[in-house]
Amino acid sequence: MFELDMRSRKPIYEQLVDKMKELIMNEVLKPDEQVPSVRTLATELTINPNTIQKAYRELETQGFIYSIKGKGSFVNPNHKIRDSEKIKTIKQELEKLILEALFIGISVNELIQTIQELDSAKGGGDEND
Amino acid sequence: MFELDMRSRKPIYEQLVDKMKELIMNEVLKPDEQVPSVRTLATELTINPNTIQKAYRELETQGFIYSIKGKGSFVNPNHKIRDSEKIKTIKQELEKLILEALFIGISVNELIQTIQELDSAKGGGDEND
DNA sequence: TAAGTGTACTATGATTCATAATACAGTTGT
DNA sequence: ACAACTGTATTATGAATCATAGTACACTTA
Structure with a gap:
């Protein structure tokens, strides 16, 4: 699902944020669709769950996803809010x-x-x- | 000449690079005009000469200035090279x-x-x- | 020669990045 | 109730980067 450049000077969590934003903006990930869980994605990409969490926290702050404890993280359908x-x-x-x-x-x-x-x-x- | 935000998460040398590029692109600094020397600017801004040097090296790499040992650093007039x-x-x-x-x-x-x-x-x- | 310029190198402390290991809280399906 | 999944939080450690300090060398100009 993602391609990360471990040698890049750009932090992994930032690369993740960018990729995810792209997928959301291109509607590859549809509104309210669930994104991979922190642990699942960490296992898939062979990186630490905390790094995923950091990326997801940033995506939530930027308004691209929303998270519900116990359920998962989902694509935020409320764009165009003109923040x-x-x-x-x-x-x-x-x-x-x-x-x-x-x-x-x-x-x-x-x-x-x-x-x-x-x-x-x-x-x-x-x-x- | 410059205003730096020491509390910003953006490195000082990057702020310097951005400010300098702005001044050059807005032609506040004219082609072949000399920019402040490493030590002068360091004294003015109360930051370390090495930080200025790092910014100047980056500006030279990006093609915005050129430096001559013993003389100084100057605004590069050769834009439009379409690198x-x-x-x-x-x-x-x-x-x-x-x-x-x-x-x-x-x-x-x-x-x-x-x-x-x-x-x-x-x-x-x-x-x- | 003296004073200015760019450039290079080593070293130190603070901060950030990514990791590891736990722990807690909420949801879902059995 | 239980197991298995979710998000979230905390503390600790090593690597890398940022900014600093100090020193040194090479070149230009008056």
Whole structure:
């Protein structure tokens, strides 16, 4: 289910958070679907349960999953809450990266095209605003 | 010249790299302009010279400055080299962030507008592509 | 030569990462 | 009630990273 790079300088739990977010955003993991248990995933990936728990805690903080003691952890269906703090953070990071992209010579059109491709690839379920 | 957050979990040298990149990309620091010396900046910021050196080494690796032994460190004027490795990396990071932005409900138009604002804010010196 | 520059190396303490080993609390099915 | 599964919490240990300190060397400039 996951591929981890043990030699990477990026912590394992962060890699896990990123992979899981990807799967959720691409709807490979559906809303309210149960994700592997801490111990199961730890066994599968041959890493420590505490590392999984750390990743899951982070995913819960970021609003991607919710956990119920004794039952398991599940994909959070309540996105689009427009958590203003989170939006602010993402926008800041995004601006930093866009600035750098423009700086090294990536064109505006190239960026816009990338956005549109990613948007149409993702369901296209709602076109609000 | 810089404001550092000593309590942040982000390493000081990384904060320095980011700030410096910003100043260079916003052309506050002009091409071939000399940046503060390792020891000078260390004294100003009350941090260790080795930390500055680490930041400068990283900035040199990323192509933002070049250093000459005995003379100093200077802003690299050779951007737009379209270093394919770097472009690839930035594009990957960008796609990850854009995906997340779309996911939490930021609209395509909002993203495009952000790009255009950043582009016109930056000089507008060349409109190639 | 003196004072400035970048660069390199070793060493130390604080912090983080990943691990190990337990323990407790809640749910489910028998 | 019991066994087996879930999430959660705690303490401890070793490895790695971060920031510091101190020292040294090479080069440039006045």
